Every structure is written in C-alpha cells, then in structure tokens.
Amino acid sequence: MRRGGYLRSPVLSAIAVPERFMGIALISFAFFSFSGLDATAKYLGQTLPAEQIVWMRFLTHVVFAVLLFRVWRIPGALRSDRWPLQILRSMFLLGSTVFNFFAVRHLQLAETVSIMFAAPFVVTALAGPLLNEWAGFRRWMAIIVGFIGVLVVTRPGLGGLNWAALLSVCSMTCYALYALTTRMLAHSESPVGMLIISAVVATLAITPFGLAAWTAPGDLWTWTLLLSTGAWGCIGHFALIRAHVLAPAPVLAPFMYIQILWMSGLGYLVFDDVPGPFTVLGAAIVVSSGLYILYRERKISRGEVHADGGL
Template identity: 60%
Template sequence: MQSVPIPELSLAPVPVTDPLSAPSPAKEPAVGSPLVGIGLMLLACFLFSGLDATAKYLSQSVSPLQIVWVRFLSHVVLAVFFFRLWQRPEALRPKRRLLQVVRAFTLLCTTIFNFLAVQYLQLAETMSILFAAPFMVTALAGPLLGEWAGVRRWAAIIVGFCGVLLVTQPWSGQMHWAVIYSVCAMVSYAFYMLLTRMLAPTESSISLLMVSGVVAAIAMTPAGLMSWQAPESLFHWGLLLSTGVYGLVGHWILIVAHRMAPASLLAPFLYVQIIWMVILGYLVFDDIPGWSTVAGASVVVASGLYILFREQVLRKR
C-alpha cells in the first residue's frame, strides 16, 4: 500500500499499494495518447491489486510485519537503481522534512493495517473500506486546508459512509473483528492523502518516493527482524521480494499514465482496482464477495465518482 500522488489535488482514491507520489501536472503537463494513459492506469491498478493479493497469500506462512518490512526495503533498493539516484542526490533532499516524515509514518500505518486486514478479510472488502478515504479527506480538507465541501459533496460523503456500513454490517453481529484494521488503514490513508496534497507543490516526486520508503524501511527494521520467518521455498522468496517490484513498477506506470492523459480523465479508473481485487480474490483464494460487499462497494464507488464530478465542476468555475 503505498504512495501515489494526488494529481491536481484530486480527492480520488489512490492505491494503497504503493508509497510514492505522481508528478504534479503543474510541473509535468500531460501530453500523449489519453487511451494509452487509461490503459497504463488499468495496468497500475492491477499491479497494486497484485501487491495486496501477494501480501494476503504470504501472510498464511510469514508475519505481515515481515512482509511490510521487505516490501519497503526492496522498493527502496530497486528505486535507487531504477532511477539511478546516485547521479542526482540533490533530488532526494526534502524541503519540508518534518511533514515528509509524518507523511511517511501515515503511509507505513496504512500499509501495516492493510496487510493485517487482508489476513482475515476478502480483498474486495478491504478495498471497499479503503475507498472511503477520499470522503474523509473531503470532510477534513475544510478545517485543515480551508477547502470546505458544499452541501452536495457532504451528501455524497454521508452516502459513501453508508456504503462502508453495508460492507462491514456492524449491526449484524457477524462483523469480523479485523474490519477494525481496515478502518484504521482508511483513516491513516486519508491523512496520507492530505499530507501529499500539502507537500506536492514543493516536493519532487523522487523525494516523496524515497523519504516515505526509507523512513518506513528503517522504522520497520526491528519489527521485521524480530518477526522474521524464513520463506518456505524459493517460490515464497520470489513472492516476498516481488512486493517491492509491484510497488515500484506500479508507481512508475502511474507516473507515465499521468504524462499521457490528464488526472481528471484517469481518476475514475482507479475504481477499477476493486474489480481486480474481486478477480484475484476468486482465482487465488476462492473468495466470492457477498451481496453486502457488492452493494456497499457500488455505493462507495458511485459516491466517489460524484465527488470527482463535483470537483471538476468547481474547478472549471
């Protein structure tokens, strides 16, 4: 679960499977083929879903804390070589260090809680709850950023949370206790999105990428070592190390997608991630979402799309 930027300060959900931040369109205008951009966005969502599915599979044999540690550590190592960071060390220097560190910890908390949740819940359930983060961002953007939501967006927020309640069904007495992990991941992710919005105008994409990854990797080292369990086979070793690849490649594709097409066009396609989650959940774990998950996810997606629509209307005005 990790970092992707909030292009154009959009409130669209960003995959929790990648700790980076896409470049701001103000700095890198989108040019190219919109259809290619959409295709890349769909591929990025698949990679982010693959990260969660891999974490869920590995959690059956190794500690989720170990997975989180290797996920960030391998991501940082790969990013150093992928972006040849030794050639431009100045790009790594954060301008607002304290906020960068706080942002890194919100991302780390999001990843930890999400990987703990997927141990027990279906992938579609965790993603449906996580997609409520933009509603929380919309609600908090007023007091924290001075961006107050109108009556229509508040109505969409309320409807969206009703969708989350449909997924979790706290009144049924059958709500799995691990839903608490997903809710904590959603809250952490909302603050991560807000901090990304605050930092995007002044920080480079590489700085946002590396600071969040390095801080998380260092912070998780004690827990990762204490909970270490050697993977059962070379296959499991490969899966463990692939978590960093999923995040890095997914993030890079996301950046390229935003260079091909405007963020306002790409943002709605982030919701396709829930479809990938359902497919992978069925193929890998034989999970079939219940009616409440399907209905709740539909409400959450519809509410999120409406908030995106209102964002675009207000921006044009």
C-alpha cells in the first residue's frame, strides 16, 4: 500500500514505462528528422533558390501527410471552426521556414539551432498577455539569461552579428508565435487536421514565389533530396504527435535539446563545420535556461510551488 492509499498496479507500471521510453525514442527521432530537413535545405541551398526549396518542402509534405494519415478515411479531418487562426498559424510556420532556409545557407547548423532554442523563452514571455499564463520572477530571470545566451551566439557589436543571424532570430520568433497559436487551437482542433492544414496553406502562399524562382535540379540526387524535404518534415511531425500520445509532455520536453547533437553532428559530417567557442558557450546557456524553465513549469503544474515562489 502506498502512502496515497491505493495499490500500485505492476501491470499498469509495466505498460507505462515502455510507452514512455517509446515516446522518448520517438521525440528524439522527430528532432533528428527536423535536423535532417535543415541539413538538406542547407545542402540544396548551394545550388537552388530558397523559395523553391520551401515550396517543395510544403508541397511534398502535403502529399506525404495525406498518404501517411489516410485522410480520406478520417471524417472531417480538415474541418475547422477557426480558420482565421489556422491561417495565421500556417503563415507563422511558413515565415519560420523561409527565414530559416535563407539563414542556414550562411550559418552553421549548430548556430541556427542554438538561436532556435530561444523560442520557448518567447513563448513563455508572450503566454501572459496572449494566454493569461503569466511567468513568475524566476522564470523571467531564466528568460533573460537565455536571451543572453542568444547574444553570445550572435555576438552583436563584436563582428559576429550579420544579416543571416538576424534571419535566424526572425525564424525563431515566427516559430514561437506558431507554437503559441498551436496552443490556442490545441483544445478544439485535431492534430492531424492542423498538421495538414498548415502545410496546405503554406503551399498555396509560397507557390507563386517557388514557381518564379524555379531552377531545374541538375541530377537525380538533387531531385531526391528536394523531394525528401517534405518527408523529413512530415515524418518528424508524425513522430512528435505519436510521442505525445505515449508519454506526458513534461517527460518529453527536455529531449528537444538533443537536436543540438544532431545538428552539430550533421554539420560536421556533411559540411565539415565545427561549432566555435561562442556557439558552444551560448548553446550551453540557452539549454540550461530552457531546462530550468521546464523544471519550474513541472513543479508549478504539480502544485509544489506557487508561480512566483520557490526555486
């Protein structure tokens, strides 16, 4: 008998633990897929326009998603009562992708992901006025420290900040707004519907620019990589959705930071990029601040501390 007055079921425990491990494995794979998408975009950016890569990324995403989820078998899969917010969310995702694909042409993958890790800080800061989820003093301190980490990576005023770094910051900001609008829709819209609607809206919006910039790929390898962009994105989002079905969000959240390993590894293997000391230091600051915010939110959700009290 546990202190709470109920018996612990060994059967339920045996089921829950493997599901959590599977959730962790899936979210790790999801962020590997997103890293593969960025690495592919960076590689293709050496010979193809970014607008074309973005267009194919979303167009092929739609095709893969429709086939993967068998949308024709899901009644009302694409039905929504909140189309203005759906479209706004989709445009934030498109903006994040466009800014990111331009940025990765000139920055190391480790640099872009270090800046992208600041998105949870923007979400936490804006969740107060937009969602009435106000951050306490300690989380605000973590947000400030996290942004200091971003400044260490970008190094404004020290010869490190350039227009590519600013594009990466814009990508991060758009992604944070995309995450916020996702939270606004999460309780009323289906995950599959949001996944496909965002890709369809983004495809329609970027199509004129993708066609205008179209450059025929020179060989089969380039065609394969171009078509794979949608697969990376779709499979990554599918793994992310499945991970959250199998394991609680507080368990999964810290594993988003495994992406720094995937991005650094792909950057070294594919582009021979070695992260510099400022990137490593800034990434460490950002990751530490992000983990502290996750720790605080977990304690608050459990009722262990008030939003403004405790460590």
